[in-house]
Amino acid sequence: MPEALADAFDDRKPRAAAWFRHLRDDIVAAFEGLEHTAGSSVRFDVTPTNRADGGGGLMSVLRGGAVFEKVGVNLSEVHGTLGDKARAAMTAHGIVMGDGTFWASGISLVAHMANPHCPAVHMNTRMFWTPGASWFGGGADLNPCIEYPADTAHFHSQMRMACDAHAPDYYQRFKAWADSYFFIPHRGRARGVGGIFYDDLATGDWEADFAFTQDVGCAFLPAFAPLVQRRLPTAWTDADRETQLIHRGLYAEYNLVYDRGTKFGLESGHDPAAVLMSLPPVAKWT
Amino acid sequence: MPEALADAFDDRKPRAAAWFRHLRDDIVAAFEGLEHTAGSSVRFDVTPTNRADGGGGLMSVLRGGAVFEKVGVNLSEVHGTLGDKARAAMTAHGIVMGDGTFWASGISLVAHMANPHCPAVHMNTRMFWTPGASWFGGGADLNPCIEYPADTAHFHSQMRMACDAHAPDYYQRFKAWADSYFFIPHRGRARGVGGIFYDDLATGDWEADFAFTQDVGCAFLPAFAPLVQRRLPTAWTDADRETQLIHRGLYAEYNLVYDRGTKFGLESGHDPAAVLMSLPPVAKWT
Numbered sequence: 001m002p003e004a005l006a007d008a009f010d011d012r013k014p015r016a017a018a019w020f021r022h023l024r025d026d027i028v029a030a031f032e033g034l035e036h037t038a039g040s041s042v043r044f045d046v047t048p049t050n051r052a053d054g055g056g057g058l059m060s061v062l063r064g065g066a067v068f069e070k071v072g073v074n075l076s077e078v079h080g081t082l083g084d085k086a087r088a089a090m091t092a093h094g095i096v097m098g099d100g101t102f103w104a105s106g107i108s109l110v111a112h113m114a115n116p117h118c119p120a121v122h123m124n125t126r127m128f129w130t131p132g133a134s135w136f137g138g139g140a141d142l143n144p145c146i147e148y149p150a151d152t153a154h155f156h157s158q159m160r161m162a163c164d165a166h167a168p169d170y171y172q173r174f175k176a177w178a179d180s181y182f183f184i185p186h187r188g189r190a191r192g193v194g195g196i197f198y199d200d201l202a203t204g205d206w207e208a209d210f211a212f213t214q215d216v217g218c219a220f221l222p223a224f225a226p227l228v229q230r231r232l233p234t235a236w237t238d239a240d241r242e243t244q245l246i247h248r249g250l251y252a253e254y255n256l257v258y259d260r261g262t263k264f265g266l267e268s269g270h271d272p273a274a275v276l277m278s279l280p281p282v283a284k285w286t
Numbered sequence: 287m288p289e290a291l292a293d294a295f296d297d298r299k300p301r302a303a304a305w306f307r308h309l310r311d312d313i314v315a316a317f318e319g320l321e322h323t324a325g326s327s328v329r330f331d332v333t334p335t336n337r338a339d340g341g342g343g344l345m346s347v348l349r350g351g352a353v354f355e356k357v358g359v360n361l362s363e364v365h366g367t368l369g370d371k372a373r374a375a376m377t378a379h380g381i382v383m384g385d386g387t388f389w390a391s392g393i394s395l396v397a398h399m400a401n402p403h404c405p406a407v408h409m410n411t412r413m414f415w416t417p418g419a420s421w422f423g424g425g426a427d428l429n430p431c432i433e434y435p436a437d438t439a440h441f442h443s444q445m446r447m448a449c450d451a452h453a454p455d456y457y458q459r460f461k462a463w464a465d466s467y468f469f470i471p472h473r474g475r476a477r478g479v480g481g482i483f484y485d486d487l488a489t490g491d492w493e494a495d496f497a498f499t500q501d502v503g504c505a506f507l508p509a510f511a512p513l514v515q516r517r518l519p520t521a522w523t524d525a526d527r528e529t530q531l532i533h534r535g536l537y538a539e540y541n542l543v544y545d546r547g548t549k550f551g552l553e554s555g556h557d558p559a560a561v562l563m564s565l566p567p568v569a570k571w572t
Binding site: 185187245276281284 | 535565566568
């Protein structure tokens with residue numbers, strides 16, 4: 001990376017980190033608002049997290065709400081030197097690593113809902129920097145245990161709008177990527193009903209890639225919150241709850257066996273409580 | 287491998303497979319006996335399993351007992367050609383692979399108990415064969431969510447006896463191996479209170495290695511059953527149950543992130559229900 005470009009990142013890193021913080025604050029406020037509307041007064045527990053090798057974050061978890069049984073929103077800004085495993089994985093992805101130092105910041109969110117008719121959801125956007133390259137990644141996907149085609153269509157339409165504003169092929173490409181990324185090979189099925197996923201996004205126009213990543217973040221609440229409001233009044237049975245707990249087992253399986261962010265977090269020494277915040281409050285396996 | 291030795295395996299494979307079947311039958315009968323003594327009439331559900339590429343097994347699961355909330359005993363005899371990932375892993379272990387064909391048979395057991403004072407337990411022994419090498423592996427380890435030093439001591443004493451009958455250094459080596467193998471790096475703690483673990487055992491005397499593997503299997507019931515009988519009458523509280531469910535989350539984490547057998551099973555196309563039989567019936571994450 002030329003020196004002038006390297007210097008540009010002195011400004012870009014804090015801008016990206018500030019955006020993720022802003023998005024986190026918006027979402028946390030909106031989720032507490034959903035709880036309030038549902039007559040519950042539970043709030044997020046907010047805990048700073050530390051990464052042994054450098055940096056840390058903010059873990060926000062709301063438990064036992066009327067809307068959310070457990071929802072976690074992680075913010076992280078970390079830096080240090082990548083381990084051998086992470087370097088090998090990135091080299092395999094064709095990424096020029098430089099001296100192995102890195103910086104990364106992002107937001108990660110997983111919501112497990114109280115009502116089995118409300119869909120669980122996952123959202124994550126991040127910026128990654130090494131001396132040789134910088135890129136964005138992320139996406140959002142819906143994980144209902146009881147599927148409603150209208151909900152799936154609404155969620156996808158919001159993600160499509162965010163994509164279409166930036167490139168005509170983004171939605172098609174990133175939807176296909178989500179379908180393949182959130183597939184559980186050993187179960188021969190998808191984790192949920194998809195959404196979008198992208199990684200290694202570095203078009204050569206950092207501002208455009210950053211703007212896209214911001215728009216994906218902005219699309220999240222309009223994609224998700226209306227579904228919660230729509231399904232929250234639906235009464236649920238013991239059988240619905242059982243379906244939900246079994247589906248959560250599948251979700252835990254996916255995250256522990258395949259999820260790239262979880263693997264990176266566990267291998268790079270981030271606070272395990274923050275990395276595993278995505279795991280469901282209760283899950284079942286038959 | 288010389289031809290005469292290769293021929294010897296025509297006899298050894300069925301002998302090993304028959305032993306694992308015999309051990310499975312003993313354990314299944316003993317566990318149903320424990321349920322019967324506790325006044326419960328639940329029995330194992332027994333299902334044949336298939337592996338796409340060749341072979342299969344027998345999955346036996348008992349659910350909702352007075353003693354066992356869920357216990358699975360898997361028997362497998364599989365063969366085929368190893369995938370690239372499995373070959374690379376074995377080559378890294380210094381194993382001569384030949385043409386990539388393999389045969390394996392083994393028994394695998396995980397018990398999740400109804401009473402949080404009764405320890406969960408894992409046992410697995412197996413024989414693996416390739417044209418270039420053959421070896422045994424396995425072990426047994428105790429996973430109490432509420433620890434009793436006397437139970438840990440009893441379990442280890444039985445494993446030590448099985449080891450000491452074969453080599454003076456086996457117990458020390460295989461206990462240390464279990465301590466390191468069943469350690470959860472991202473949590474910085476052991477999964478349970480240990481036991482023994484061994485792999486790639488090929489001393490050059492197949493009969494001796496087979497006899498040792500049989501003795502580990504024979505040691506399992508005397509190591510475990512008395513602990514169940516001892517703790518079953520202990521009354522338990524909601525807090526004990528919560529401790530148990532959180533500990534089970536840890537167990538699921540270990541199996542999905544690190545366990546060698548689980549990874550091999552999922553990657554080699556074995557029936558996922560059989561591979562994941564080890565997962566707890568219910569688990570919690572805070």
